[in-house]
Amino acid sequence: MNSRHAIFFLAVAVAVLPAAAQHADDTIRNPFTSEEDIEAGGRLYRSHCAVCHGINGEGARGADLTTGSFRHGSADRDLFNTISVGIPGTEMPGIFFNGRQMWQLVAFVRSLSHGRAAEQATGDPQKGRAVYAANGCSGCHRIRGEGGRMGPDLSDIGGSRSLAHLQTSILSPDESVLPQHWMVRAKSKNGKPISGMRMNEDTFSVQLIDPAGNLASFNKADLAEYAVDRSSGMPSFEGMITGDDFENLVAYLASLRLKGAADATE
């Protein structure tokens, strides 16, 4: 988790001076994402936002918030900004509650697209499983404990990502890399190369998952070189998986859930 300090600093910076947020670390994650937070965000949403965005985020006078991709930026920090500052020149007003309430709103807005992927997918998940197997996806990804560790675990991917994100992940991986999947490329002071998926980072330290799947933690002061690579370690399958195969694969991913995720929009 990021330190609460950074989060509250951001909240204050956004409130006082919107431009300051652009210099803030764009790895900032929402610290308030529990079921209770989503519910609290939902109450604020229904009283202040539903009038334009629809009670289930389906959009009307305001944008559709259920697709999982946001034109004004999809990172947590971007949503926080959009909602607090508004979108100048449009009907979207800036609204400012306290920092915690703002994050709860962000959590709720995100929940509008989660778990909907399976409903929206048009393909056949059973056939998609075969497409997944035929394209070597499991060489890098695990599903319920089986597969490689080069890429993230996909066991709950349908419950936690929107349909749009799943499609982009396969066709244009570089455009959909989440901050927790950025790769760290570093070197220790004695010249040993270090690499892995960046789980967490603050000013002084970084935690990553190395290619063997182990969690490792480093003090940045102990490293001779340190760089974060935001491009995807996944090849694009554009032009390789097409038509029904593509729709079926997306439907298969959308069907992957760890538990019957509660629909937070009720």
Ligand code: HEC
């Ligand atoms: C008076 C109508 C109105 C209200 C009230 C309103 N919005 Fe909006 N909102 C809009 C419009 C219109 C847009 C699209 C602006 C544009 O053209 O980009 C928008 C855009 C957005 C976006 C960006 C969508 C994207 O694709 O990037 C988010 C997120 C959002 N609103 C959330 C909220 C939240 C949360 C609230 C309540 C706190 C809220 N809005 C209240 C009208 C409204």
Ligand code: HEC
């Ligand atoms: C060479 C290894 C590799 C292969 C092969 C591969 N991936 Fe990936 N995949 C990754 C890495 C690394 C990431 C994390 C970076 C990113 O999001 O692009 C990723 C990300 C993803 C994500 C987004 C995960 C998230 O948390 O949002 C999905 C979905 C996905 N891959 C599906 C697939 C499917 C389906 C296939 C087979 C068609 C596949 N991958 C093949 C390495 C791979």
